[in-house]
Amino acid sequence: MKRILALAIIGLILLVLIVRVAQGEMPNPFTDLEGFGIWFAALLTLAIISFLYDDNPVYKFAEHLFVGVSAAYWMVMGFWSTLVPNLFGKLAPGWTMSLFLSERAELTRDPLWFMYFVPLAFGVLLLLRLTPKGGHLSRWSLAFILGTTAGLRLIAFLTADFMGQIRGTLKSVSGYTPAAIAGGATSYSFETMFWDLIAVIAILAALSYFYFSKEHKGAFGRFARVGIWVLMVTFGAGFGYTVMGRIALLVGRIEFLLVEWLQVL
Amino acid sequence: MSRFYRIVEAINELDKRWVFLVVGLAVVTATIFRLTFPEVPTEMVEAIYEKVENLPAGSRVVLPFDYDPGSEPELQPMADAFVRHCAEKGHKMYFIALWPLGQSMVAGVIDNVLREEYPDLVYGEDYVDLGFKAGNEGVIAVILTDLKKLYTTDSRGNAIDRIPMMQGISSIRGFDLILSVSAGYPGLKEWVQYGGTPGNIPVAGGCTAVQAPLLYPYYPDQLLGLMGGIKAAAEYEYLVMEGYPKFKERPTRYLTALIRMGPQTVAHLSIVFFIVLGNVTFQILRRRRRRMN
Numbered sequence: 001m002k003r004i005l006a007l008a009i010i011g012l013i014l015l016v017l018i019v020r021v022a023q024g025e026m027p028n029p030f031t032d033l034e035g036f037g038i039w040f041a042a043l044l045t046l047a048i049i050s051f052l053y054d055d056n057p058v059y060k061f062a063e064h065l066f067v068g069v070s071a072a073y074w075m076v077m078g079f080w081s082t083l084v085p086n087l088f089g090k091l092a093p094g095w096t097m098s099l100f101l102s103e104r105a106e107l108t109r110d111p112l113w114f115m116y117f118v119p120l121a122f123g124v125l126l127l128l129r130l131t132p133k134g135g136h137l138s139r140w141s142l143a144f145i146l147g148t149t150a151g152l153r154l155i156a157f158l159t160a161d162f163m164g165q166i167r168g169t170l171k172s173v174s175g176y177t178p179a180a181i182a183g184g185a186t187s188y189s190f191e192t193m194f195w196d197l198i199a200v201i202a203i204l205a206a207l208s209y210f211y212f213s214k215e216h217k218g219a220f221g222r223f224a225r226v227g228i229w230v231l232m233v234t235f236g237a238g239f240g241y242t243v244m245g246r247i248a249l250l251v252g253r254i255e256f257l258l259v260e261w262l263q264v265l
Numbered sequence: 266m267s268r269f270y271r272i273v274e275a276i277n278e279l280d281k282r283w284v285f286l287v288v289g290l291a292v293v294t295a296t297i298f299r300l301t302f303p304e305v306p307t308e309m310v311e312a313i314y315e316k317v318e319n320l321p322a323g324s325r326v327v328l329p330f331d332y333d334p335g336s337e338p339e340l341q342p343m344a345d346a347f348v349r350h351c352a353e354k355g356h357k358m359y360f361i362a363l364w365p366l367g368q369s370m371v372a373g374v375i376d377n378v379l380r381e382e383y384p385d386l387v388y389g390e391d392y393v394d395l396g397f398k399a400g401n402e403g404v405i406a407v408i409l410t411d412l413k414k415l416y417t418t419d420s421r422g423n424a425i426d427r428i429p430m431m432q433g434i435s436s437i438r439g440f441d442l443i444l445s446v447s448a449g450y451p452g453l454k455e456w457v458q459y460g461g462t463p464g465n466i467p468v469a470g471g472c473t474a475v476q477a478p479l480l481y482p483y484y485p486d487q488l489l490g491l492m493g494g495i496k497a498a499a500e501y502e503y504l505v506m507e508g509y510p511k512f513k514e515r516p517t518r519y520l521t522a523l524i525r526m527g528p529q530t531v532a533h534l535s536i537v538f539f540i541v542l543g544n545v546t547f548q549i550l551r552r553r554r555r556r557m558n
Contacts, residue, residue, distance in 0.1 A: 073365060168482075245475045
Protein backbone atom coordinates (compact mmCIF):
# COMPACT_ATOMS: atom_id res chain seq x y z
CA MET A 1 0.00 0.00 0.00
CA LYS A 2 2.83 2.39 0.99
CA ARG A 3 4.64 1.57 -2.23
CA ILE A 4 1.56 2.35 -4.34
CA LEU A 5 1.07 5.65 -2.49
CA ALA A 6 4.72 6.61 -3.00
CA LEU A 7 4.51 5.76 -6.72
CA ALA A 8 1.29 7.75 -7.04
CA ILE A 9 2.91 10.83 -5.43
CA ILE A 10 6.00 10.54 -7.65
CA GLY A 11 3.76 10.15 -10.72
CA LEU A 12 1.75 13.23 -9.76
CA ILE A 13 4.93 15.29 -9.26
CA LEU A 14 6.26 14.15 -12.67
CA LEU A 15 2.96 15.10 -14.30
CA VAL A 16 3.07 18.59 -12.79
CA LEU A 17 6.68 19.02 -13.95
CA ILE A 18 5.86 17.88 -17.51
CA VAL A 19 2.89 20.28 -17.71
CA ARG A 20 5.03 23.18 -16.40
CA VAL A 21 7.82 22.42 -18.91
CA ALA A 22 5.26 22.21 -21.73
CA GLN A 23 3.83 25.59 -20.72
CA GLY A 24 7.30 27.14 -20.68
CA GLU A 25 7.25 27.84 -16.93
CA MET A 26 10.37 25.76 -16.35
CA PRO A 27 13.58 25.23 -18.37
CA ASN A 28 13.19 22.63 -21.09
CA PRO A 29 15.88 19.93 -20.92
CA PHE A 30 15.40 18.89 -24.55
CA THR A 31 15.61 22.20 -26.41
CA ASP A 32 18.77 23.86 -25.10
CA LEU A 33 21.97 22.90 -23.31
CA GLU A 34 21.39 25.29 -20.41
CA GLY A 35 18.00 23.74 -19.70
CA PHE A 36 19.54 20.28 -19.78
CA GLY A 37 22.30 21.43 -17.40
CA ILE A 38 19.78 22.87 -14.93
CA TRP A 39 17.70 19.68 -14.99
CA PHE A 40 20.79 17.50 -14.60
CA ALA A 41 22.02 19.60 -11.64
CA ALA A 42 18.56 19.59 -10.03
CA LEU A 43 18.18 15.82 -10.33
CA LEU A 44 21.69 15.28 -8.93
CA THR A 45 20.85 17.60 -6.01
CA LEU A 46 17.71 15.58 -5.28
CA ALA A 47 19.73 12.36 -5.62
CA ILE A 48 22.20 13.56 -2.97
CA ILE A 49 19.42 14.79 -0.65
CA SER A 50 17.70 11.39 -0.97
CA PHE A 51 20.43 9.98 1.32
CA LEU A 52 18.67 11.70 4.23
CA TYR A 53 15.84 9.20 3.81
CA ASP A 54 18.06 6.17 3.30
CA ASP A 55 21.11 4.97 1.39
CA ASN A 56 20.04 4.14 -2.17
CA PRO A 57 21.50 3.45 -5.65
CA VAL A 58 20.54 6.89 -6.98
CA TYR A 59 22.57 8.56 -4.21
CA LYS A 60 25.48 6.20 -4.87
CA PHE A 61 25.43 7.11 -8.57
CA ALA A 62 25.49 10.86 -7.81
CA GLU A 63 28.28 10.40 -5.25
CA HIS A 64 30.47 8.35 -7.62
CA LEU A 65 29.84 10.78 -10.45
CA PHE A 66 30.92 13.69 -8.25
CA VAL A 67 34.12 11.96 -7.12
CA GLY A 68 35.00 10.89 -10.67
CA VAL A 69 34.39 14.30 -12.21
CA SER A 70 36.33 16.06 -9.40
CA ALA A 71 39.35 13.76 -9.83
CA ALA A 72 39.33 14.19 -13.62
CA TYR A 73 38.98 17.96 -13.35
CA TRP A 74 41.88 18.06 -10.86
CA MET A 75 44.09 16.10 -13.28
CA VAL A 76 43.22 18.22 -16.31
CA MET A 77 43.78 21.47 -14.40
CA GLY A 78 47.08 20.21 -13.03
CA PHE A 79 48.25 19.30 -16.53
CA TRP A 80 47.32 22.60 -18.20
CA SER A 81 48.18 25.02 -15.41
CA THR A 82 51.30 23.41 -13.95
CA LEU A 83 52.85 20.71 -16.15
CA VAL A 84 52.50 22.60 -19.44
CA PRO A 85 53.83 26.06 -18.48
CA ASN A 86 56.11 25.11 -15.56
CA LEU A 87 57.67 21.85 -16.79
CA PHE A 88 57.24 21.38 -20.54
CA GLY A 89 57.50 25.15 -21.01
CA LYS A 90 60.87 25.20 -19.22
CA LEU A 91 62.31 22.15 -20.96
CA ALA A 92 61.10 22.90 -24.50
CA PRO A 93 59.55 26.37 -24.76
CA GLY A 94 59.13 26.47 -28.54
CA TRP A 95 57.60 23.02 -28.76
CA THR A 96 55.27 23.77 -25.80
CA MET A 97 54.05 27.02 -27.34
CA SER A 98 53.38 25.47 -30.74
CA LEU A 99 51.69 22.38 -29.33
CA PHE A 100 49.88 23.55 -26.18
CA LEU A 101 49.98 27.32 -25.85
CA SER A 102 49.83 30.26 -28.22
CA GLU A 103 52.66 32.63 -29.11
CA ARG A 104 51.18 35.02 -26.54
CA ALA A 105 52.74 32.90 -23.80
CA GLU A 106 56.23 34.07 -24.93
CA LEU A 107 58.03 31.27 -23.12
CA THR A 108 61.81 31.53 -23.11
CA ARG A 109 64.45 28.99 -22.23
CA ASP A 110 65.66 29.24 -18.64
CA PRO A 111 69.50 29.30 -18.29
CA LEU A 112 69.17 26.39 -15.86
CA TRP A 113 66.58 24.57 -17.99
CA PHE A 114 68.25 21.17 -17.52
CA MET A 115 67.46 21.36 -13.77
CA TYR A 116 63.82 20.71 -14.65
CA PHE A 117 64.72 17.13 -15.54
CA VAL A 118 64.89 16.52 -11.76
CA PRO A 119 61.16 17.16 -11.09
CA LEU A 120 60.37 15.28 -14.32
CA ALA A 121 62.33 12.27 -13.08
CA PHE A 122 60.65 12.44 -9.66
CA GLY A 123 57.25 12.65 -11.34
CA VAL A 124 57.96 9.58 -13.48
CA LEU A 125 59.21 7.69 -10.39
CA LEU A 126 55.97 8.55 -8.59
CA LEU A 127 53.94 7.10 -11.44
CA LEU A 128 55.88 3.83 -11.18
CA ARG A 129 53.65 3.09 -8.18
CA LEU A 130 51.13 1.94 -10.74
CA THR A 131 53.46 -0.73 -12.13
CA PRO A 132 53.72 -4.18 -10.50
CA LYS A 133 57.53 -4.20 -10.11
CA GLY A 134 58.68 -0.58 -9.96
CA GLY A 135 56.52 0.46 -7.00
CA HIS A 136 59.46 0.71 -4.60
CA LEU A 137 61.09 3.40 -6.76
CA SER A 138 58.23 5.80 -6.02
CA ARG A 139 59.54 5.98 -2.44
CA TRP A 140 62.28 8.35 -3.62
CA SER A 141 59.67 10.84 -4.78
CA LEU A 142 57.57 10.35 -1.66
CA ALA A 143 60.66 10.86 0.52
CA PHE A 144 61.39 14.12 -1.28
CA ILE A 145 57.78 15.31 -0.89
CA LEU A 146 57.70 14.37 2.79
CA GLY A 147 61.05 16.00 3.50
CA THR A 148 60.32 19.30 1.79
CA THR A 149 56.79 19.48 3.22
CA ALA A 150 58.03 18.79 6.74
CA GLY A 151 60.79 21.41 6.39
CA LEU A 152 58.48 24.00 4.94
CA ARG A 153 55.82 23.42 7.57
CA LEU A 154 58.23 23.38 10.48
CA ILE A 155 59.52 26.87 9.67
CA ALA A 156 56.02 28.23 9.05
CA PHE A 157 54.72 26.68 12.25
CA LEU A 158 57.53 28.09 14.35
CA THR A 159 57.20 31.62 12.98
CA ALA A 160 53.47 31.96 12.34
CA ASP A 161 51.92 29.62 14.89
CA PHE A 162 54.32 29.16 17.79
CA MET A 163 56.00 32.57 18.04
CA GLY A 164 53.21 34.47 16.31
CA GLN A 165 50.53 33.10 18.62
CA ILE A 166 52.50 33.79 21.80
CA ARG A 167 53.27 37.32 20.63
CA GLY A 168 49.66 37.90 19.60
CA THR A 169 48.30 36.66 22.91
CA LEU A 170 50.60 38.82 25.02
CA LYS A 171 50.17 41.84 22.77
CA SER A 172 46.41 41.66 23.16
CA VAL A 173 46.54 42.08 26.96
CA SER A 174 48.24 45.44 26.49
CA GLY A 175 44.75 46.99 26.24
CA TYR A 176 44.94 48.18 22.65
CA THR A 177 41.83 47.52 20.60
CA PRO A 178 42.15 45.19 17.57
CA ALA A 179 41.41 48.08 15.22
CA ALA A 180 44.12 50.12 16.93
CA ILE A 181 46.64 47.30 16.57
CA ALA A 182 45.75 46.89 12.88
CA GLY A 183 45.94 50.60 12.19
CA GLY A 184 48.94 51.30 14.37
CA ALA A 185 46.93 53.76 16.49
CA THR A 186 47.29 54.14 20.24
CA SER A 187 43.72 54.03 21.60
CA TYR A 188 43.52 52.17 24.89
CA SER A 189 40.56 50.19 26.17
CA PHE A 190 40.13 48.69 29.65
CA GLU A 191 37.24 46.59 28.33
CA THR A 192 39.48 45.08 25.64
CA MET A 193 42.18 44.43 28.21
CA PHE A 194 39.67 42.71 30.52
CA TRP A 195 38.37 40.34 27.83
CA ASP A 196 41.87 39.65 26.54
CA LEU A 197 42.93 38.75 30.08
CA ILE A 198 39.99 36.33 30.24
CA ALA A 199 41.24 34.83 26.95
CA VAL A 200 44.76 34.42 28.36
CA ILE A 201 43.40 32.72 31.50
CA ALA A 202 41.25 30.46 29.30
CA ILE A 203 44.32 29.51 27.22
CA LEU A 204 46.35 28.70 30.33
CA ALA A 205 43.46 26.68 31.79
CA ALA A 206 43.06 24.67 28.57
CA LEU A 207 46.83 24.05 28.41
CA SER A 208 46.88 22.95 32.07
CA TYR A 209 44.27 20.28 31.27
CA PHE A 210 46.78 18.71 28.87
CA TYR A 211 49.65 18.91 31.37
CA PHE A 212 49.95 15.37 32.71
CA SER A 213 53.27 15.58 34.63
CA LYS A 214 51.37 16.84 37.67
CA GLU A 215 48.35 15.12 39.17
CA HIS A 216 45.10 17.03 38.57
CA LYS A 217 44.35 17.65 42.27
CA GLY A 218 43.80 20.69 44.50
CA ALA A 219 44.09 24.17 42.98
CA PHE A 220 45.78 22.79 39.83
CA GLY A 221 42.97 20.26 39.40
CA ARG A 222 40.33 22.98 39.74
CA PHE A 223 42.18 25.14 37.22
CA ALA A 224 42.34 22.16 34.83
CA ARG A 225 38.56 21.73 35.26
CA VAL A 226 38.17 25.33 34.08
CA GLY A 227 40.18 24.20 31.06
CA ILE A 228 37.57 21.47 30.38
CA TRP A 229 34.86 24.15 30.37
CA VAL A 230 36.92 26.23 27.96
CA LEU A 231 37.25 23.21 25.67
CA MET A 232 33.51 22.52 25.89
CA VAL A 233 32.74 26.12 24.92
CA THR A 234 35.16 25.78 21.98
CA PHE A 235 33.52 22.54 20.83
CA GLY A 236 30.09 24.16 21.20
CA ALA A 237 31.16 27.11 19.06
CA GLY A 238 32.60 24.67 16.52
CA PHE A 239 29.34 22.69 16.43
CA GLY A 240 27.28 25.88 16.04
CA TYR A 241 29.46 27.06 13.18
CA THR A 242 29.27 23.61 11.54
CA VAL A 243 25.46 23.68 11.69
CA MET A 244 25.50 27.18 10.18
CA GLY A 245 27.77 26.00 7.36
CA ARG A 246 25.64 22.97 6.52
CA ILE A 247 22.40 24.94 6.62
CA ALA A 248 23.98 27.57 4.34
CA LEU A 249 24.71 24.82 1.80
CA LEU A 250 21.13 23.54 2.09
CA VAL A 251 19.77 27.07 1.60
CA GLY A 252 21.94 27.42 -1.51
CA ARG A 253 20.58 24.22 -3.04
CA ILE A 254 16.96 24.99 -2.10
CA GLU A 255 17.40 28.44 -3.69
CA PHE A 256 18.73 26.76 -6.85
CA LEU A 257 15.81 24.34 -6.98
CA LEU A 258 13.17 27.02 -6.39
CA VAL A 259 14.67 29.84 -8.46
CA GLU A 260 16.52 28.24 -11.37
CA TRP A 261 14.83 24.86 -11.75
CA LEU A 262 11.20 25.24 -10.66
CA GLN A 263 11.25 29.03 -11.27
CA VAL A 264 8.59 29.63 -8.64
CA LEU A 265 10.37 32.67 -7.15
CA MET B 266 1.79 3.73 30.92
CA SER B 267 -0.18 6.98 30.78
CA ARG B 268 -0.88 8.72 27.48
CA PHE B 269 1.51 11.55 28.46
CA TYR B 270 4.47 9.19 28.85
CA ARG B 271 3.59 7.39 25.63
CA ILE B 272 3.78 10.74 23.79
CA VAL B 273 7.04 11.63 25.56
CA GLU B 274 8.53 8.26 24.64
CA ALA B 275 7.40 8.63 21.03
CA ILE B 276 9.10 12.05 20.85
CA ASN B 277 12.23 10.65 22.48
CA GLU B 278 12.44 7.90 19.86
CA LEU B 279 11.48 10.16 16.96
CA ASP B 280 13.01 9.06 13.68
CA LYS B 281 15.76 11.51 12.64
CA ARG B 282 14.12 11.77 9.21
CA TRP B 283 11.26 13.78 10.75
CA VAL B 284 13.86 16.26 12.02
CA PHE B 285 15.36 16.50 8.51
CA LEU B 286 11.87 17.03 7.05
CA VAL B 287 10.99 19.82 9.49
CA VAL B 288 14.35 21.60 8.94
CA GLY B 289 13.92 21.24 5.17
CA LEU B 290 10.37 22.61 5.26
CA ALA B 291 11.53 25.49 7.49
CA VAL B 292 14.23 26.40 4.94
CA VAL B 293 11.84 26.09 1.96
CA THR B 294 9.16 28.21 3.66
CA ALA B 295 11.60 30.94 4.70
CA THR B 296 13.12 30.98 1.19
CA ILE B 297 9.70 31.30 -0.49
CA PHE B 298 8.57 34.11 1.83
CA ARG B 299 12.00 35.85 1.60
CA LEU B 300 12.28 36.28 5.35
CA THR B 301 15.15 38.61 6.30
CA PHE B 302 16.46 39.84 9.62
CA PRO B 303 18.57 42.90 10.46
CA GLU B 304 22.33 42.33 10.70
CA VAL B 305 24.68 44.11 13.09
CA PRO B 306 28.28 44.06 11.79
CA THR B 307 30.84 42.67 14.20
CA GLU B 308 34.26 44.18 14.87
CA MET B 309 36.10 41.52 12.84
CA VAL B 310 34.02 42.20 9.73
CA GLU B 311 34.19 45.97 10.18
CA ALA B 312 37.98 45.75 10.35
CA ILE B 313 38.09 44.19 6.85
CA TYR B 314 35.65 46.73 5.44
CA GLU B 315 37.63 49.63 6.93
CA LYS B 316 40.91 48.24 5.57
CA VAL B 317 39.58 47.92 2.01
CA GLU B 318 37.83 51.27 2.30
CA ASN B 319 40.87 53.15 3.60
CA LEU B 320 43.44 51.80 1.14
CA PRO B 321 44.23 54.42 -1.50
CA ALA B 322 42.89 53.82 -5.01
CA GLY B 323 45.24 51.68 -7.05
CA SER B 324 46.38 49.60 -4.09
CA ARG B 325 47.43 46.08 -4.97
CA VAL B 326 45.16 43.41 -3.50
CA VAL B 327 45.73 39.65 -3.87
CA LEU B 328 42.45 37.76 -4.03
CA PRO B 329 43.07 34.03 -3.51
CA PHE B 330 39.87 32.09 -4.29
CA ASP B 331 40.53 28.76 -2.61
CA TYR B 332 37.12 27.15 -2.76
CA ASP B 333 34.92 25.12 -5.10
CA PRO B 334 31.23 24.78 -5.95
CA GLY B 335 30.77 22.60 -2.83
CA SER B 336 31.05 25.69 -0.62
CA GLU B 337 29.73 28.20 -3.16
CA PRO B 338 26.48 29.01 -1.27
CA GLU B 339 28.53 30.08 1.75
CA LEU B 340 31.48 31.79 0.11
CA GLN B 341 30.25 33.23 -3.18
CA PRO B 342 28.38 36.14 -1.50
CA MET B 343 31.53 37.25 0.32
CA ALA B 344 33.71 36.79 -2.79
CA ASP B 345 31.29 38.94 -4.80
CA ALA B 346 31.17 41.56 -2.03
CA PHE B 347 34.99 41.72 -1.79
CA VAL B 348 35.32 42.16 -5.55
CA ARG B 349 32.57 44.81 -5.72
CA HIS B 350 34.16 46.73 -2.87
CA CYS B 351 37.65 46.57 -4.43
CA ALA B 352 36.22 47.61 -7.82
CA GLU B 353 34.37 50.55 -6.25
CA LYS B 354 37.59 51.69 -4.56
CA GLY B 355 39.66 51.27 -7.73
CA HIS B 356 42.09 48.72 -6.30
CA LYS B 357 44.20 46.50 -8.55
CA MET B 358 42.95 42.93 -8.17
CA TYR B 359 45.24 39.91 -8.56
CA PHE B 360 43.20 36.68 -8.58
CA ILE B 361 44.97 33.48 -7.60
CA ALA B 362 43.68 29.94 -6.95
CA LEU B 363 45.34 27.17 -4.96
CA TRP B 364 42.33 24.92 -5.61
CA PRO B 365 41.83 23.63 -9.18
CA LEU B 366 38.16 24.60 -9.11
CA GLY B 367 39.06 27.98 -7.62
CA GLN B 368 40.00 29.10 -11.12
CA SER B 369 36.42 28.48 -12.26
CA MET B 370 35.15 30.49 -9.31
CA VAL B 371 37.46 33.36 -10.32
CA ALA B 372 36.17 33.14 -13.90
CA GLY B 373 32.60 33.27 -12.56
CA VAL B 374 33.27 36.42 -10.53
CA ILE B 375 35.02 38.09 -13.46
CA ASP B 376 32.06 37.31 -15.77
CA ASN B 377 29.21 37.98 -13.35
CA VAL B 378 30.57 40.90 -11.33
CA LEU B 379 33.42 42.68 -13.10
CA ARG B 380 32.33 42.40 -16.75
CA GLU B 381 28.63 42.96 -16.06
CA GLU B 382 28.78 45.63 -13.38
CA TYR B 383 32.12 47.32 -14.11
CA PRO B 384 32.57 47.13 -17.91
CA ASP B 385 35.02 50.05 -17.76
CA LEU B 386 37.59 47.99 -15.88
CA VAL B 387 40.20 46.54 -18.21
CA TYR B 388 41.67 43.05 -17.90
CA GLY B 389 45.39 43.30 -17.33
CA GLU B 390 45.21 46.89 -16.13
CA ASP B 391 42.66 46.73 -13.32
CA TYR B 392 42.46 43.01 -12.65
CA VAL B 393 44.30 39.87 -13.67
CA ASP B 394 43.55 36.18 -13.29
CA LEU B 395 46.80 34.40 -12.52
CA GLY B 396 45.00 31.07 -12.39
CA PHE B 397 45.55 27.84 -10.51
CA LYS B 398 48.92 26.42 -9.55
CA ALA B 399 49.44 23.06 -7.88
CA GLY B 400 51.67 22.99 -4.81
CA ASN B 401 49.45 24.23 -1.99
CA GLU B 402 51.42 26.27 0.56
CA GLY B 403 54.56 25.78 -1.55
CA VAL B 404 53.05 28.14 -4.13
CA ILE B 405 52.66 30.86 -1.49
CA ALA B 406 56.20 30.35 -0.25
CA VAL B 407 57.56 30.68 -3.81
CA ILE B 408 55.55 33.75 -4.88
CA LEU B 409 56.62 35.48 -1.70
CA THR B 410 60.14 35.57 -3.11
CA ASP B 411 59.78 35.11 -6.89
CA LEU B 412 56.33 35.29 -8.42
CA LYS B 413 57.47 34.89 -12.02
CA LYS B 414 59.22 31.62 -11.27
CA LEU B 415 55.80 29.98 -10.99
CA TYR B 416 53.59 32.34 -12.97
CA THR B 417 55.05 32.58 -16.45
CA THR B 418 51.59 33.14 -17.95
CA ASP B 419 48.17 34.16 -16.64
CA SER B 420 45.23 31.75 -16.79
CA ARG B 421 44.53 32.80 -20.40
CA GLY B 422 48.01 31.99 -21.65
CA ASN B 423 49.27 35.59 -21.88
CA ALA B 424 52.93 36.11 -21.05
CA ILE B 425 53.13 37.57 -17.56
CA ASP B 426 55.62 40.27 -18.62
CA ARG B 427 53.14 41.56 -21.23
CA ILE B 428 50.43 42.26 -18.63
CA PRO B 429 50.56 45.97 -17.68
CA MET B 430 49.63 45.54 -14.02
CA MET B 431 52.38 42.91 -13.60
CA GLN B 432 55.11 45.34 -14.65
CA GLY B 433 57.67 45.86 -11.90
CA ILE B 434 56.25 43.09 -9.72
CA SER B 435 58.67 40.38 -8.73
CA SER B 436 56.85 38.97 -5.70
CA ILE B 437 53.76 39.56 -3.56
CA ARG B 438 55.96 41.14 -0.89
CA GLY B 439 54.96 44.78 -0.85
CA PHE B 440 51.34 44.12 -1.81
CA ASP B 441 48.83 46.09 0.25
CA LEU B 442 46.46 43.32 1.22
CA ILE B 443 45.75 39.61 0.87
CA LEU B 444 41.99 39.10 0.85
CA SER B 445 41.39 35.37 0.82
CA VAL B 446 38.18 33.40 0.33
CA SER B 447 38.83 29.94 1.66
CA ALA B 448 37.03 26.63 2.12
CA GLY B 449 39.78 24.56 3.72
CA TYR B 450 43.31 23.39 2.95
CA PRO B 451 45.12 25.19 1.39
CA GLY B 452 43.40 28.42 2.29
CA LEU B 453 43.34 31.38 4.61
CA LYS B 454 45.43 29.66 7.29
CA GLU B 455 48.21 28.94 4.80
CA TRP B 456 48.08 32.53 3.52
CA VAL B 457 48.65 33.67 7.13
CA GLN B 458 51.41 31.14 7.80
CA TYR B 459 53.34 31.35 4.53
CA GLY B 460 52.34 34.74 3.13
CA GLY B 461 51.20 37.29 5.66
CA THR B 462 53.36 36.55 8.68
CA PRO B 463 56.75 35.99 6.95
CA GLY B 464 56.11 38.64 4.29
CA ASN B 465 54.62 41.17 6.69
CA ILE B 466 51.61 41.61 4.38
CA PRO B 467 48.20 42.41 5.91
CA VAL B 468 45.93 39.37 5.59
CA ALA B 469 42.16 39.21 5.95
CA GLY B 470 39.48 37.06 4.47
CA GLY B 471 36.43 34.94 4.64
CA CYS B 472 36.12 31.25 5.28
CA THR B 473 33.50 28.56 5.68
CA ALA B 474 31.80 28.47 9.07
CA VAL B 475 33.46 25.12 9.84
CA GLN B 476 36.90 26.69 9.48
CA ALA B 477 36.20 29.84 11.50
CA PRO B 478 36.94 28.54 15.04
CA LEU B 479 40.36 27.34 13.84
CA LEU B 480 41.23 30.79 12.49
CA TYR B 481 40.08 32.93 15.41
CA PRO B 482 43.45 32.61 17.21
CA TYR B 483 45.16 34.56 14.39
CA TYR B 484 42.92 37.58 14.93
CA PRO B 485 43.80 40.46 15.30
CA ASP B 486 47.59 40.25 15.22
CA GLN B 487 48.16 38.04 12.17
CA LEU B 488 44.71 38.32 10.64
CA LEU B 489 43.32 41.84 10.61
CA GLY B 490 39.77 40.60 10.13
CA LEU B 491 37.88 37.35 9.69
CA MET B 492 34.55 36.52 8.12
CA GLY B 493 33.20 33.13 9.19
CA GLY B 494 30.39 31.74 7.07
CA ILE B 495 27.25 33.24 5.63
CA LYS B 496 26.51 35.36 8.73
CA ALA B 497 29.71 37.36 8.33
CA ALA B 498 29.10 37.63 4.57
CA ALA B 499 25.70 39.17 5.35
CA GLU B 500 27.39 41.65 7.71
CA TYR B 501 29.89 42.64 5.02
CA GLU B 502 27.08 43.06 2.48
CA TYR B 503 25.31 45.28 4.99
CA LEU B 504 28.42 47.46 5.35
CA VAL B 505 28.92 47.69 1.58
CA MET B 506 25.22 48.53 1.16
CA GLU B 507 25.48 51.30 3.78
CA GLY B 508 28.65 52.66 2.19
CA TYR B 509 27.36 52.41 -1.39
CA PRO B 510 23.55 52.81 -1.37
CA LYS B 511 23.24 51.85 -5.06
CA PHE B 512 23.51 48.21 -3.96
CA LYS B 513 20.13 48.50 -2.22
CA GLU B 514 18.44 48.68 -5.62
CA ARG B 515 18.70 44.99 -6.55
CA PRO B 516 18.82 43.03 -3.29
CA THR B 517 18.49 39.61 -4.98
CA ARG B 518 21.73 40.31 -6.86
CA TYR B 519 23.77 42.33 -4.40
CA LEU B 520 22.53 41.08 -1.02
CA THR B 521 22.43 37.32 -1.45
CA ALA B 522 23.96 36.58 1.97
CA LEU B 523 21.48 38.86 3.73
CA ILE B 524 18.63 37.04 1.96
CA ARG B 525 20.09 33.64 2.83
CA MET B 526 20.30 34.57 6.52
CA GLY B 527 16.47 34.40 6.78
CA PRO B 528 16.18 30.65 6.07
CA GLN B 529 19.37 30.18 8.11
CA THR B 530 17.78 31.77 11.19
CA VAL B 531 14.53 29.81 10.83
CA ALA B 532 16.46 26.54 10.40
CA HIS B 533 18.54 27.32 13.51
CA LEU B 534 15.39 28.02 15.52
CA SER B 535 13.89 24.68 14.46
CA ILE B 536 17.14 22.87 15.39
CA VAL B 537 17.22 24.61 18.78
CA PHE B 538 13.57 23.57 19.28
CA PHE B 539 14.45 19.92 18.62
CA ILE B 540 17.50 20.08 20.93
CA VAL B 541 15.36 21.49 23.77
CA LEU B 542 12.56 19.02 23.07
CA GLY B 543 14.96 16.10 23.03
CA ASN B 544 16.56 17.12 26.32
CA VAL B 545 13.23 17.73 28.06
CA THR B 546 11.79 14.35 27.03
CA PHE B 547 15.05 12.63 27.98
CA GLN B 548 14.97 14.18 31.48
CA ILE B 549 11.27 13.32 31.97
CA LEU B 550 11.88 9.67 31.05
CA ARG B 551 15.03 9.50 33.21
CA ARG B 552 13.14 10.78 36.25
CA ARG B 553 10.39 8.27 35.59
CA ARG B 554 12.87 5.41 35.37
CA ARG B 555 14.52 6.53 38.65
CA ARG B 556 11.14 6.65 40.39
CA MET B 557 10.26 3.19 39.12
CA ASN B 558 13.60 1.78 40.31
